[in-house]
Amino acid sequence: MTISENVVIAPYTTFKIGGPARFFCIVTNDDELVEAVTFAKEKAVRFIVLGGGSNVLFSDDGFNGLIIKNEMMGKTFTDDGTLYSVVDANAGEDWDEFVALTVEKDLFGIENLSSIPGKVGAAPVQNIGAYGAEVGKVVASVRVLDTETMKFVELSFVDCKFSYRDSIFKHEKGRYIVTKVRFRLCKQGEVNIGYKDLAHFFADRKIAKPSLKEVRNAIIEIRKNKLPDWKVWGTAGSFFKNPIVTAEVFAELQKKYPELPGYPESDGRIKVSLGWILDKVCDAKGLTLGNVSTYEKQALVLVAKPGATATEVINFSNELMKRVREKTGLIIEGEVEWAVV
Numbered sequence: 001m002t003i004s005e006n007v008v009i010a011p012y013t014t015f016k017i018g019g020p021a022r023f024f025c026i027v028t029n030d031d032e033l034v035e036a037v038t039f040a041k042e043k044a045v046r047f048i049v050l051g052g053g054s055n056v057l058f059s060d061d062g063f064n065g066l067i068i069k070n071e072m073m074g075k076t077f078t079d080d081g082t083l084y085s086v087v088d089a090n091a092g093e094d095w096d097e098f099v100a101l102t103v104e105k106d107l108f109g110i111e112n113l114s115s116i117p118g119k120v121g122a123a124p125v126q127n128i129g130a131y132g133a134e135v136g137k138v139v140a141s142v143r144v145l146d147t148e149t150m151k152f153v154e155l156s157f158v159d160c161k162f163s164y165r166d167s168i169f170k171h172e173k174g175r176y177i178v179t180k181v182r183f184r185l186c187k188q189g190e191v192n193i194g195y196k197d198l199a200h201f202f203a204d205r206k207i208a209k210p211s212l213k214e215v216r217n218a219i220i221e222i223r224k225n226k227l228p229d230w231k232v233w234g235t236a237g238s239f240f241k242n243p244i245v246t247a248e249v250f251a252e253l254q255k256k257y258p259e260l261p262g263y264p265e266s267d268g269r270i271k272v273s274l275g276w277i278l279d280k281v282c283d284a285k286g287l288t289l290g291n292v293s294t295y296e297k298q299a300l301v302l303v304a305k306p307g308a309t310a311t312e313v314i315n316f317s318n319e320l321m322k323r324v325r326e327k328t329g330l331i332i333e334g335e336v337e338w339a340v341v
């Protein structure tokens with residue numbers, strides 16, 4: 001394994017932003033991963049693991065540590081004779097190629113997460129979710145390198161503490177590096193087409209019971225029409241999380257904005273659609289400052305033109321946060337990870 005110096009990070013991220021990393025390496029197996037982390041410890045620098053770079057914003061000054069690009073490949077499907085199949089995928093596998101394979105094999109559980117950029121290893125970290133599905137619901141366990149003990153351990157579903165765009169991996173930052181994810185996918189499940197956009201898609205086409213493949217294709221099409229192509233734009237998808245508020249706060253907001261969409265969480269709180277607020281309340285859909293805009297079809301998504309800097313993106317996001325706070329009193333949080341220098 002080679003550890004390079006002064007490697008520009010921008011091409012490794014979908015925002016296409018970020019200055020040089022002091023050190024950079026690609027790991028393809030456990031031994032290389034241990035070697036990389038040991039190197040960072042010996043040099044007394046921080047390390048960040050990068051998968052597809054699709055949910056991160058690096059500083060223009062780069063990163064004064066080691067970037068470890070995880071390219072551990074491999075996946076296995078095991079039919080254990082029950083209603084479920086156990087599927088293992090290594091962290092460096094492409095997420096959407098993996099989803100496509102599960103659909104081909106008629107396994108239910110992640111079809112609604114089609115077309116999300118990134119790698120398998122990142123999926124449990126931010127508990128990726130879309131169209132009424134969350135990956136945490138079908139994760140059986142996650143194999144990690146515990147960088148405190150330098151041992152490989154298996155974290156159970158419960159250990160992972162999944163919630164909306166959240167998991168243990170975000171709280172114990174940098175401690176665990178995901179090497180493999182074990183999924184439990186159903187062989188005779190049911191498709192979940194309750195989410196508004198999906199329900200409309202099939203109602204328009206008069207399809208009552210779509211197949212797995214039809215659901216995947218529908219999601220690919222819906223996303224293509226609503227979200228920017230990250231191969232063209234600099235983007236990391238939704239830039240902020242949808243805020244979760246108490247029923248009282250939601251009722252107050254609804255008095256002012258009766259059409260504000262809200263979705264109940266299991267604890268009784270309500271997840272509020274920030275895209276709607278940015279669009280309908282803050283008049284920020286398509287707003288542009290310099291090289292950065294909210295996407296013309298989805299205000300929660302930021303897009304950056306070639307040449308945009310991280311500083312521009314951060315200034316722009318600060319402006320959006322200010323507008324939301326002034327209009328609604330809500331303090332919003334980033335969904336994208338901001339890597340510190």
Ligand code: EPU
Pocket residue numbers: 129130131132197227236237238239240241242261273274275276277279280285297298299300335
């Ligand atoms: N809306 C507007 N205007 C906008 C954007 C949204 O009125 O500019 C309204 C929509 O009409 C809808 C509601 O707000 O009534 C919610 O919008 P949408 O269904 O597009 O979903 P979202 O909450 O904005 C979340 C995820 C997306 C995921 C979609 C679909 C987060 C932070 N984002 O967006 O994930 O694709 O749901 O399930 O939870 C990502 O994480 O990068 C991402 C794209």
